Amino acid sequence: MNMPVRPTSGLAVTSLVAGILGWIMLPVLASLVAVVTGHMARSEIRRANGAIEGDGMALAGLILGWINLGLVVAVILFFVLFLGGLAALAAFLGVAGSA
Template sequence: MSSVSIDPTQPVNTNAIISFVAGILGWTLLPLIGTVVAICYGRAALTEIRASHGAMQGEKLARIGLWLGWAHVAVLALVLIAAPIMTRPITVQLPGTAALQTFSHAVNSPGAQA
């Protein structure tokens, strides 16, 4: 297990903290807003931390917030792609019929045979 040394004289970047908290909120209470804030503030925090040349801490917080934000975007994209595919009606050809009928119609019609 690695230990992380925290220097109390180095300030933690505020944008990194905001990104981390927003990344968690993006998965829980504020899905859209939290995700956007996590990504934007995470990028800003990493830029500021790199520009400080070691005078600021919080790179791990910023990276975690950034990853949480982008992971949420990826999951949302997969859901938006998969939802129309998963909700399409299933079509089956019943024995003795030439036309395709939707599965829900075949199950719900009283004279249908399996």
Template sequence: MSYPSPWQPWQAQSSPSMLASHADRERAVDVLRAGFAEGRLQQTEFDRRVARAYEARTVAELSLIVSDLPQGPLAVQPSAAPVQPYPAVPRTFMPAPPPPTNGKAVGAMVCGVLTTMTMGVTGIPAVILGHTARAEIRRTGEGGDGFAMAGLVLGWLSVAGWAVVMAILFLASVSST
């Protein structure tokens, strides 16, 4: 089984007769520098090729200058299917996708946060949604347990706050009579 070669800057061009850009010339010079640093080119050959690279007018000229170096362009074979830059990674080595988040857990969190703006009215729905979401999460393995727990805590704080307010009002009404 053969894998496609790594992507080369020249493969993105649609035609070898396309005029070379400054970036194309710099990429070619970078390939030459790498070849010189690896000992593949002598100083005189390196200087000559760099001068030719800066004078090149087309992408084809640049590809000829670096074609015998490892990072140089490979011959572009026309194909109907686009070439992938790297071989596909087998599913075995790819990370598992995260489980979907439970919608009721998100609802519990939203209701819990809204208790501060609704003066606790959304506290009871937050508690109900939070308990339901946690049960579903344990059963199905979905994500969102943190959302459900946050909704539960905020909901129970709201319910407890309303219980304290009602107790104070009740004691005030009993003591006033």
């Protein structure tokens, strides 16, 4: 009747904690850690054939990390394109205004 307790992957816990920290404190660094450790944890769990738990935590860390990295890239692209567009417009108007 007593079921043996399966240990939880430390990498899965690290992935989840880093994924949460990516949204709170360190967006890029913690999200990269969440993605890397999440993939490592899922690989470790698959290789253990059910001896280790934590696939859900690893998946949650992966999802949090990838979404946060995607948002960071989108924000950077927005600012580069927006400011680049403003610089191009200013250059165009400066040339057109002096003629």
